[in-house]
Amino acid sequence: MVTSVQLTSAAPDCAIQSQISLARFTSFRVGGPAEWYVAPRTLEELRDSFEWADRRSVPVTLLGAGSNLLVSDGGIEGLTVSTRHLRRMAFDREAGRVTVGAGVSIATLAWKAAALGWSGLEWAVGIPGSLGGSAVMNAGAHGGEMKDVLVEAEVLSADGNRLETLKREDFGYGYRTSVLQGDRRLVTQTTLQLTPGFDPALVKARTRRHLEQRHSTQPYHMPSCGSVFRNPEPHKAAWLIEQTGLKGLRRGDAEVAQMHANFILNCGEARAADILGLIESVREAVYHRWDVVLHPEVKMLGAFGAIAM
Numbered sequence: 001m002v003t004s005v006q007l008t009s010a011a012p013d014c015a016i017q018s019q020i021s022l023a024r025f026t027s028f029r030v031g032g033p034a035e036w037y038v039a040p041r042t043l044e045e046l047r048d049s050f051e052w053a054d055r056r057s058v059p060v061t062l063l064g065a066g067s068n069l070l071v072s073d074g075g076i077e078g079l080t081v082s083t084r085h086l087r088r089m090a091f092d093r094e095a096g097r098v099t100v101g102a103g104v105s106i107a108t109l110a111w112k113a114a115a116l117g118w119s120g121l122e123w124a125v126g127i128p129g130s131l132g133g134s135a136v137m138n139a140g141a142h143g144g145e146m147k148d149v150l151v152e153a154e155v156l157s158a159d160g161n162r163l164e165t166l167k168r169e170d171f172g173y174g175y176r177t178s179v180l181q182g183d184r185r186l187v188t189q190t191t192l193q194l195t196p197g198f199d200p201a202l203v204k205a206r207t208r209r210h211l212e213q214r215h216s217t218q219p220y221h222m223p224s225c226g227s228v229f230r231n232p233e234p235h236k237a238a239w240l241i242e243q244t245g246l247k248g249l250r251r252g253d254a255e256v257a258q259m260h261a262n263f264i265l266n267c268g269e270a271r272a273a274d275i276l277g278l279i280e281s282v283r284e285a286v287y288h289r290w291d292v293v294l295h296p297e298v299k300m301l302g303a304f305g306a307i308a309m
């Protein structure tokens, strides 16, 4: 049964709800329910949500656009806080900076910047993540990544009591990593430095080219989490998986994509357990064939039992 708890500061439509399916909030379209779920619209509602969890000693899980997540079939215990309604966007035309709420889609921002003739985010157009998730993941593509454009981010402490500003250098950025991964602090907004003054038609054309390139090489039409494994330099995970003959390998409705071997697709009613099973089979086969250990880029949330990744 779904129940809901009204927060003191909140608008009538922002309540903490119980037993909300997370499958619809992940790009894999899998995952059980959040024990408790909230999608605050303001900093005050965010703070109240964190305090609500803190008072009850309930664990908090942070959810962006859910495009890099595998949520377990049993769902997530405690309070899942979604940033999807943090959508503020402010362009500083003098400075060429844009400050955006954590829940804004990075692809939407890339198109808005292109329409203004601001360069710097053309690479981001095919990434279906939020600004908050992308800052935490150091998302990147086509030679660009978040660390190239992020100036600073506003971050809320896990108990909801303290807001701090983290500069780019505080993020400890590496290849798809930052110090905020596995951390309970929440990025509420990010400020990016872009380069204004270009002909919008040119920036839009570059942005469109990147999107077309991705659509022709990656299976965007099916539910997935994008690349499942990190590239184990100097190798490419997709090449290793393909050369091991694993394209098309299936477990339940989960399948290693024919179009791009580092994608696992949900071809219908896949469960998280099917996807995890496939991830383990791929790792084992690649290790056996090449002596290379693949590490997942996808973040696993909820209870999966003992897995060594």
Ligand SMILES: Cc1cc2nc3c(=O)[nH]c(=O)nc-3n(C[C@H](O)[C@H](O)[C@H](O)COP(=O)(O)OP(=O)(O)OC[C@H]3O[C@@H](n4cnc5c(N)ncnc54)[C@H](O)[C@@H]3O)c2cc1C
Residues within 6 Å of the ligand: 027, 061, 062, 063, 064, 065, 066, 067, 068, 069, 083, 102, 126, 127, 128, 129, 130, 131, 132, 133, 134, 135, 136, 137, 138, 139, 140, 141, 176, 180, 181, 182, 185, 186, 187, 188, 219, 220, 224, 225, 226, 227, 299
């Ligand atoms: C089709 C497809 C293509 C993709 N292509 C790329 C690509 O080219 N390059 C790339 O880098 N990635 C790619 N991805 C993966 C994904 O889109 C990125 O990692 C994205 O940046 C994740 O953002 P998100 O908002 O979806 O984060 P989520 O998946 O919701 O969360 C990811 C992690 O960040 C944490 N988190 C989320 N928001 C916040 C916040 N505000 N504060 C603190 N922690 C937070 C979560 O707890 C989780 O640990 C692709 C995914 C898909 C489905």
